[in-house]
Amino acid sequence: MTIRTVARSALIRSAAALRADKLTLVLRRWLVRSGLSPRLLAVEMHETPERDAAQLRRQLEWAARHFQFVDLSGFANLWQEYRVNPRLWKITKPPLLFTFDDGRQNNYTVAAPLLESFGTHGVFFVVPQFVQCSPQEARQFYYSRIDIREFPPSLPDEETRSMTPDQIADLARRGHAIGNHTYSHVNLRTLPGSQLHHEIVDSAEQIAAWAGQPVNAFAWTFSWDSITPAAWKLIQQHHRFCFAPCPGSVDCRTDTPSLIWRIEVEVDYPPADFRFMYSGLADALWGRKRRRLRSRLTDALAAQSTHPHSS
Numbered sequence: 001m002t003i004r005t006v007a008r009s010a011l012i013r014s015a016a017a018l019r020a021d022k023l024t025l026v027l028r029r030w031l032v033r034s035g036l037s038p039r040l041l042a043v044e045m046h047e048t049p050e051r052d053a054a055q056l057r058r059q060l061e062w063a064a065r066h067f068q069f070v071d072l073s074g075f076a077n078l079w080q081e082y083r084v085n086p087r088l089w090k091i092t093k094p095p096l097l098f099t100f101d102d103g104r105q106n107n108y109t110v111a112a113p114l115l116e117s118f119g120t121h122g123v124f125f126v127v128p129q130f131v132q133c134s135p136q137e138a139r140q141f142y143y144s145r146i147d148i149r150e151f152p153p154s155l156p157d158e159e160t161r162s163m164t165p166d167q168i169a170d171l172a173r174r175g176h177a178i179g180n181h182t183y184s185h186v187n188l189r190t191l192p193g194s195q196l197h198h199e200i201v202d203s204a205e206q207i208a209a210w211a212g213q214p215v216n217a218f219a220w221t222f223s224w225d226s227i228t229p230a231a232w233k234l235i236q237q238h239h240r241f242c243f244a245p246c247p248g249s250v251d252c253r254t255d256t257p258s259l260i261w262r263i264e265v266e267v268d269y270p271p272a273d274f275r276f277m278y279s280g281l282a283d284a285l286w287g288r289k290r291r292r293l294r295s296r297l298t299d300a301l302a303a304q305s306t307h308p309h310s311s
Ligand SMILES: [Zn+2]
Pocket: 101, 102, 146, 181, 185, 221, 222
């Protein structure tokens, strides 16, 4: 356990003891309903194995009491409605969108049907090269490209597999959104510029061919700053939404679809942990990183458009 995880769990325990998560949820709901702070929330999840299905259901039951579940188009429409006429924005609970990274097979078998049982649909960010792995290659790909921690947990084979092209097509037919998570799960920050097109644009085309519909959403891999202005620009040229692995809630007034914050909540989080994340108490801790990221990306592009010939 690092100092950071110890500090985080102490913070979560104190928040739970003080009922701060509950108070913040009530406050957030009131601020959204009154229109004083129009916020949308996007969740970033990863593996959803069968053995945790009951736990995920309990988490969704809890979340459904505090949030209004929306799919990607519902999320976009509410945002747009607010921009067009804030006074007509009538919602009773803060909107919540579920997104899943890496296109894991257990997202198809466990998460998608569960979301449907709650009347909603998710966004599934897939990785074409992972999709194309044979069952024998998938494990090697998973531990060299996706979970690259020094001491990752050793998962059973069936939990290191990607969904298949047929499963992607099936999800799209059922109303879920299929998003782009780079062609081979690369870190866009360290990727040579010559490979950006393949990892972003070829990837979107391949996924669209499987899904049978255009790909509107992109999510970059790894950490909040695994991105460059050039990669972000190319993403925007080919996608309407870009999701960041950087926690926060989306402020309809000041945020843009090209940079959408997501809070990470995993299926095995105990109730105190997921309540803490959903409540928005973690948002404040990430304020500086959100500002840094936004200014790093937008300042570089603004400078580029003022001096188009400088590199
Ligand atoms: Zn990923």
